[in-house]
Amino acid sequence: MAEYDVCIVGSGAGGGPVAARLAAAGRAVVVLEKGSWAHEADFYKDERAMVARRAWKSGLVAEPRVLEDRNADGTWTAASTATSERDYWNGNLVGGATNFMSGYFHRLKPLDFRLRSEFGPVAGADVVDWPIAYDDLEPWYAHVEHAVGVSGRIVAHPHAEPRSTPDLPWPPTAEHPFAARIDQHCGAVGMHPFPVARAILSRPQGRRRACEYSGYCGGYGCASGAKGSARAALLDAAVAGGHCEVRPHAHVTRLLSDATGRVTAAEYRDGRGMTRQVTARLFVLAAQAIESCRLLLLSPGPRHPQGLANASGLVGRNLVFSSAALGSGEFDIDALPGAEAAALARPGPFVNRALQDWYVIDDPALGGRRKGGTLELVEPHPNALPRANGLKWDAHGKLVWGVPLQRRLVHEFRRVRRLNFEVFADWLPNPDCHVRLDPSVRDAWGVPVARVKLGYHAENAPVAAFLAARGEDALRACGASGVHSRIYDSPPPNLVAGGCRFGTDPATSVLDPDCRAHTVDNLFVTDGSFMPTGGSVPYTWTIYANAFRVAERIVDQL
Amino acid sequence: MSTAAPGPHDDRVHALLSARRAGCLSRRAFLRGLLAVAAVGHASAPFADIAPHAHGGMEPARFWAVVRAAQAQLFPAGGDAPGSDDVNAAAYLAAVLVDPGVHADEREFIVDGVPLLADFTRERTGREFDVLAGEERETVLRTIENSPVGQYWLSLMIYYVLEAVLADPVYGGNVDRAGWAWLDHHPGFPRPPQGFHATRR
Numbered sequence: 001m002a003e004y005d006v007c008i009v010g011s012g013a014g015g016g017p018v019a020a021r022l023a024a025a026g027r028a029v030v031v032l033e034k035g036s037w038a039h040e041a042d043f044y045k046d047e048r049a050m051v052a053r054r055a056w057k058s059g060l061v062a063e064p065r066v067l068e069d070r071n072a073d074g075t076w077t078a079a080s081t082a083t084s085e086r087d088y089w090n091g092n093l094v095g096g097a098t099n100f101m102s103g104y105f106h107r108l109k110p111l112d113f114r115l116r117s118e119f120g121p122v123a124g125a126d127v128v129d130w131p132i133a134y135d136d137l138e139p140w141y142a143h144v145e146h147a148v149g150v151s152g153r154i155v156a157h158p159h160a161e162p163r164s165t166p167d168l169p170w171p172p173t174a175e176h177p178f179a180a181r182i183d184q185h186c187g188a189v190g191m192h193p194f195p196v197a198r199a200i201l202s203r204p205q206g207r208r209r210a211c212e213y214s215g216y217c218g219g220y221g222c223a224s225g226a227k228g229s230a231r232a233a234l235l236d237a238a239v240a241g242g243h244c245e246v247r248p249h250a251h252v253t254r255l256l257s258d259a260t261g262r263v264t265a266a267e268y269r270d271g272r273g274m275t276r277q278v279t280a281r282l283f284v285l286a287a288q289a290i291e292s293c294r295l296l297l298l299s300p301g302p303r304h305p306q307g308l309a310n311a312s313g314l315v316g317r318n319l320v321f322s323s324a325a326l327g328s329g330e331f332d333i334d335a336l337p338g339a340e341a342a343a344l345a346r347p348g349p350f351v352n353r354a355l356q357d358w359y360v361i362d363d364p365a366l367g368g369r370r371k372g373g374t375l376e377l378v379e380p381h382p383n384a385l386p387r388a389n390g391l392k393w394d395a396h397g398k399l400v401w402g403v404p405l406q407r408r409l410v411h412e413f414r415r416v417r418r419l420n421f422e423v424f425a426d427w428l429p430n431p432d433c434h435v436r437l438d439p440s441v442r443d444a445w446g447v448p449v450a451r452v453k454l455g456y457h458a459e460n461a462p463v464a465a466f467l468a469a470r471g472e473d474a475l476r477a478c479g480a481s482g483v484h485s486r487i488y489d490s491p492p493p494n495l496v497a498g499g500c501r502f503g504t505d506p507a508t509s510v511l512d513p514d515c516r517a518h519t520v521d522n523l524f525v526t527d528g529s530f531m532p533t534g535g536s537v538p539y540t541w542t543i544y545a546n547a548f549r550v551a552e553r554i555v556d557q558l
Numbered sequence: 559m560s561t562a563a564p565g566p567h568d569d570r571v572h573a574l575l576s577a578r579r580a581g582c583l584s585r586r587a588f589l590r591g592l593l594a595v596a597a598v599g600h601a602s603a604p605f606a607d608i609a610p611h612a613h614g615g616m617e618p619a620r621f622w623a624v625v626r627a628a629q630a631q632l633f634p635a636g637g638d639a640p641g642s643d644d645v646n647a648a649a650y651l652a653a654v655l656v657d658p659g660v661h662a663d664e665r666e667f668i669v670d671g672v673p674l675l676a677d678f679t680r681e682r683t684g685r686e687f688d689v690l691a692g693e694e695r696e697t698v699l700r701t702i703e704n705s706p707v708g709q710y711w712l713s714l715m716i717y718y719v720l721e722a723v724l725a726d727p728v729y730g731g732n733v734d735r736a737g738w739a740w741l742d743h744h745p746g747f748p749r750p751p752q753g754f755h756a757t758r759r
Contacts, residue, residue, distance in 0.1 A: 045746030048725040049754030053659035085661060216746035223748055346744050384724040384743050392716045399703055401632040401716055402696070406639045413741035 004030045005558055007266050007280035009252045012096020013543040014286030014527030016230025021551035023244035030245045030278055032268055035092035037248040043221030050220055051383055058089040062444040066451040080441050088493045094248055095231025102218030103199035103227055105150055106537035107141045109161045110134035115533050119371055125428035125457050126318055128532050131504050131513040138164055140545035145169050148228035152197035159359040173202045173211050174349040176379050177340045178419050182353045185478045196352045199228035208232055215347030215382045253447055255308055257301030262522050286527040293435040293499040294450040309517035314510050316435035320498040320534040321491030323460040325423035325468035329480025330416040344417045347382040358470055366462055373425030373536035375471045380418045419480055421471035425464050425536050428457035435499055456489040497528030497539050514553045526550050616673045624676050627688035631695045633719045640736040642719050650722035650731035671711035728753045
């Protein structure tokens with residue numbers, strides 16, 4: 001007799017909804033979380049701890065990953081993050097990375113579910129249609145708006161996706177003075193800026209307070225509970241309801257399966273280093289894409305010699321990130337209207353504007369109709385250390401110090417205000433972007449670590465460059481000077497999906513359309529791993545929505 | 559190095575740091591390697607002439623006198639800007655040097671650079687770094703910057719002065735919020751009641 005109905009590995013955007021739904025249905029749920037269990041009272045706006053000392057993240061030396069990057073000459077270099085100190089972890093705590101998201105919430109669009117049909121094949125990329133359509137997920141996007149708490153205001157624009165409800169349940173958060181500037185000036189040049197939905201409460205709900213506008217949002221735990229982390233929005237209530245147990249400091253090292261191929265237990269190391277097991281009727285894996293793939297590969301069994309759910313050999317394949325570009329423009333604070341300048345004195349309110357005029361690009365210079373992406377217009381993060389530290393290098397690679405450095409600091413902090421943009425575009429799944437087990441590097445407990453190959457498809461670049469150029473246009477239209485941007489082919493770790501793509505054919509996918517492993521009938525994967533393509537928006541809303549969709553299937557099954 | 563923005567020589571220095579961290583290089587071989595990078599990159603690089611054994615055993619008072627003088631050159635008081643002493647930058651660095659949240663090799667590298675600077679200054683000028691006039695200090699530091707090792711050391715020294723200017727005062731720098739007040743920087747809330755101490759990396 002299993003101890004629990006359901007055992008969930010990971011407590012973020014993939015695990016939280018399943019725990020909440022099954023606990024509400026009266027099922028006995030246990031959530032195993034590697035990190036600690038922090039609460040609102042534990043979160044401070046301590047830049048040194050969060051930015052410079054990596055609080056609430058897995059140790060770089062204790063838990064390395066091996067990252068493979070392509071060199072300019074086409075060869076590859078692999079380096080352990082224990083030595084490179086490249087920080088490739090997100091949140092390591094109950095609620096996972098959702099604690100530290102900025103909460104820019106976008107739905108995918110109907111065409112994101114059928115990229116192959118819409119735009120045809122891309123040489124060297126494995127683009128496929130999803131086995132479900134937007135209409136299958138739409139009710140769950142709508143559900144997330146209430147369950148997690150999404151604020152904003154729905155405005156029609158040419159690429160707006162269909163909705164089953166007219167507007168968002170929470171009114172918009174307080175707006176940064178540049179929002180009105182963007183609406184006016186981008187609108188005047190034919191662009192369609194629209195308010196961005198945020199997973200941030202503008203009014204209190206239950207035990208969660210409304211946003212307090214401290215300015216330090218992305219990268220920080222939320223002290224008010226306004227941010228819709230899986231912990232604040234879902235797990236706290238699930239635990240209070242009595243059917244959900246969360247075990248922090250439970251680092252799952254293996255899923256055990258029996259002679260029939262079913263998963264019987266999760267083996268984990270507890271906070272004291274003791275190896276323990278928990279049994280359940282059904283298991284849900286949601287440890288974020290890279291670790292979920294690693295855990296499946298670490299879990300061969302009698303019926304799964306290549307690793308759990310890996311009969312196809314596809315576990316870890318088709319990992320996707322987000323193709324990115326960043327841009328910035330500045331405004332001389334003395335040249336801004338007095339009221340606007342005064343309102344800019346303190347950080348806190350949000351710009352909350354995006355442009356999706358180029359979600360599909362039809363430009364002869366780019367070879368005709370193709371998938372584009374999203375331009376998010378954002379206030380700069382108020383973090384001071386990275387901003388100050390970047391000023392110590394001049395354009396020739398020499399150090400700047402003394403009075404010249406101090407002048408630069410005064411200019412950056414006191415004389416100008418910036419408006420930035422971020423590009424979100426599809427990261428084409430390709431054979432050089434995947435997760436495997438490293439053959440030699442192990443973590444502090446002797447377990448093989450994830451080896452991640454970060455292959456960037458060449459066709460990502462022209463789209464990112466096109467969108468970055470439009471972002472520069474938008475900043476200039478708003479009156480910014482010193483506008484610049486660059487595109488990135490090395491992905492940050494926070495926008496990661498794929499590795500266990502879902503589909504109808506067990507030969508070409510790991511999960512079925514309900515996100516159940518094709519070859520393990522009591523194992524579901526509900527983090528971003530299921531996504532065959534990533535779309536051109538941040539992933540969190542989609543992961544939340546899909547996890548609620550899958551949770552309903554699990555309720556039906558139990 | 560998560561704390562320092564990349565500079566032009568950092569790749570070569572990082573390769574050595576990485577090899578050192580991976581256990582492929584002894585500490586002595588590591589330092590020799592750093593010096594060799596300096597020598598190959600810049601024939602006249604100052605650190606290239608200094609034997610690896612010359613960096614040990616400074617008196618603590620001497621060590622900190624050199625650190626404070628270097629910090630004051632990198633971040634002087636003047637106008638409305640708080641200087642390195644105003645934000646307690648030397649004491650702040652002392653805490654960094656025992657902070658487990660900073661990689662041990664980075665801390666060692668910072669420490670090792672101080673006697674190298676002191677020795678180089680003595681060879682060039684016949685005097686101690688901390689008794690030099692501002693212009694002489696500047697000349698020494700700019701000369702040191704010509705070597706990739708020296709530049710990397712200086713980039714870390716600047717970074718930790720900036721932490722002393724901008725980190726929360728609970729960490730011992732930014733005295734009376736002098737750095738925040740100077741730059742009109744708003745730190746967000748709630749502020750930490752005590753410093754966060756990393757326990758592992």
